[in-house]
Amino acid sequence: MSRVPYPFRLAWEDVDPAGHPFDPDRVAQVVHTVGPARRVPSRTDPDLDLTRVNWAWDVAGPWADAMTYVLVQHYGPWISGWRWSRGEGDIDGGPVGNWCCASHSITTEQETLDRVVAAVREWREWLERLAARFEAYPLDPEDLASDPVLWERTAHHLILQVADFTGAESGWYGHCEQVLGWFLTYWGVAPERAAQLVDRAVGGRFKSWTAPDAALVEDIAQRLVGPLRPADARRHREPARTPDEDEAAELPDHLERWLATRDSVPWPEHQDTADNGPVAPARDGAVQEFRAFDAAVDTARAAGLLAALELVRADAARGATLDFELIRSWQRHVLATPGAPPMRTHPAFAKGGAERYGIGPDTRARLDACLAQADDGRLSLAARAARAHLDVCFFHPFDDGNARAALLTLLFVLAREGVTLESVVLIRRFSHRADDPRDALGLCSSVEHHIGWSRAAHAK
Template identity: 25%
Template sequence: MEGYATGGVSRAKFMKLSGEEIPCTVPVLCTVREAALTLQKFLPGGSLRLITEAGEVLSGSDVIPSEGAVQVQVMSIAEGQWSSLYCGAFEGFDEAKLRGALQEAWPGDWQRRRAEPEHPGQDTMDEELKEWQEQCREVLQEVVLKSAGPWADYWTFGHAACSYGYWYVRPPYPTRAPSIDLMVNDLKRWQKIVLDLEDEFAHLRTRCSGLELGEHLEMAIASLLRHCPDHRTEVYWHVGFEMWYEPFAMLVKWYLSSAGFEESQQDILTLVDNAITGFNSYHTPKDTAAQVAAKVASETKALFQEVDSTRDWVQARELLSDVETPKELAELSSCEDPHLRFIETVDERRDATRAARMRYALARCREDALSGKELELSLLLTWQHCIMGEKNQDAFREHDAYAKKGRERYPMLRNTESDFVHLLSEASAGESTGKSLESVALRACRAYLDILFFHPFDDGQSRLARLVFDFVLTRAGYTVSQPERIFLFSKSAKDSEGAVKLVELVNQLIVKPKEDWCSPLQKWVADHPPPGLQYKSRWFDCQSYPNDVPP
């Protein structure tokens, strides 16, 4: 149980689907991944999904609740290349044995041998060092694979995206000690990637179960595209820099293997590989997922239909009617901030850092609203940086976007951004349609849904939509008393009737805030430093490497 947090035993009870209790205990503050090492002994045959009494599905890095029942489901994995890779990573490796083998095989510290440049004008030191590093890496890679097993070959995946001779996996240092630390830490990073991927694959297999081939492929590929460097999503590893298609094809084939295609429809893996590597482009096409799914569906005579949920919303939007805001509005019973309360209950329960970022984003949003700023794309970008905790997106998205577990697609067309900017301007307070002055409830709801169904950025749309909704209300001097009734329910791009009902609900909940209602938010921001506003180091990226500290 090395690596577990100390401090006693968790009182959580683990239960099978049958209701039978699993005779297993874990330490307090134990993560799901750590607990799985013990639970797997009682429930072999696949990866595990842990679900709390509240129905929350826990991810690998989540901490096991300190008490209560936790349901454990076995997510079966089909036999094939992915199951072999996952099982090897799950079993792990003997770190002491690996370090010993690397020390014994070390070819000696680097020393410059050539006194004169082999080619005039070249940097002899760099060329000679690079040659030595490649030879050293080959020797040590063989040792790693022999000691840990075939699953430990992260170099094949990492270097598949190599271009212009860049290193995608950091080369050895000129001396032994830091080189051994580097290889051990990189193997731990690779192990974490494989284990996290199975969490992602298991969710995908559940979501795609029973779907037609074309839709299954589109949903899976759209979900996995977040690991491509062109997509600015909150991930800690990417599949490359320019030649993204080789490792991405490998990634998609691993998923298909886990879902049983390798056993039943091997040709599908080949067709997918050909469709992805056939792009031969340094950037992912705007409609990558739809293109690949359409090509494979065409080859196999399967059904496939492209979806345009943004178009569906624009059509539904035209039918969205206004509901007059009551002239006499109730006032908040106290100086509470309903949106802040939502962050402290819903967001905080999910992730403390996510909640902290959202507090800062809400404070910035309110500041902009109270200063009379217009709702523009540049303003959304500022809030987006706060939401995501990194300044990694400075424009409208460049690719198709998906939501509702892949069942809604928002294509990136030539006029998508300009249409969005035009519609966004309608949210400005006092905007006249030429017929009558629109209510604040209509403008807030419409802008909220515009964010959801145009999906302007690669990630964080639901949180951004909440800020836009809050901005419109705050600028007009209002808030809503129960935001959870608005934010916690799914919306459909086609549901014009549901959009009207949303406006009606906001009119019921709209209230006037008390004078000091923002004080708790302002005090929190004043007492806490901004959380994580920086670039992240990403693995398999030739432009930067993660820190040498263990992952």
């Protein structure tokens, strides 16, 4: 599961202010009391050797990720856009001006935290501005055939507004396309249909560092609305649901979806990859990640992960069997519990209540059967590690800490083959869908990339 949600993946229901209460007067208190606020990094830290450490990559970036992580835990995924700065910042092409990038915006402790607060407020104000703009043009799908002009005018104004607030700088068009999609879904167009309409209307014609001219804006607005029909939208927009209402809503079992997807994925086979023996780069990516990102969240959290990682590698060295019992022995350190935590006994929810993982009398046995397939030498090492990682993600065996358990499982599968990764960034930074084979293959590619990267570093 993703440690840090990326705002360009957010749907309107994820960010709609109507469904996510926020008090701008309390945000400073929240920011100043979370874990990362007590550990703002400094270039003048005597324990930091900048001749051996990349400040932006190894220190500043993980701290900003940690701040995003704890804010998301408090407010929800919508807040992840606080770092979506204009131009080539932490996240390319956003509307936020109070934060540039971790390497430049992290200065003194007070200045840094003040920037975080200002950026959070700015992002929220932008979302509220968009919601007001959407509502200012109440649209009726029945008017599409006879009078589409109001829909076109709305799209026209939104394009200009996004270009203005992003400065039409690097990558601005990504957020512009997202906002157009948000607008259509706000008025009842299905997300898949909205994405299709936006993609066809824009057609790659927006450019970085270039504000769209009037003719282009007009043409895109017309192309966006032209194919719309009343059947594409609901007559009345459904009000935003609260998190409690989302949880109460009927959800499919995403564990069952994963198991169906798992069998359909064309997992890369061993002979098609370059698995070439042990890898021991000078830099231990997992250790670095826990000391940078997790320690910024909470020092006890990092200590638990480091202790668990030591046990993971010892278990790999002795040839331990990968099953739930082994994972729960690591999870004792991850969660700092007196004993190994048990398997959950109730359905679990994740991603803000958007995914549900069922439970049954055979869930543990099914998990063990899946984990046993990590020994299948017909598949590439990256495929076996990625699949085991996703098994733990979607079986969601514990009441807490499943993402960390999944990462440790992946590291165990690699460690049995003598492979240590120089970095785990691509593995740990993105969330995964239970029902998308391409997503599973994407994780395989990330693991394969990290193995190759680590092998190249080891060879130097």
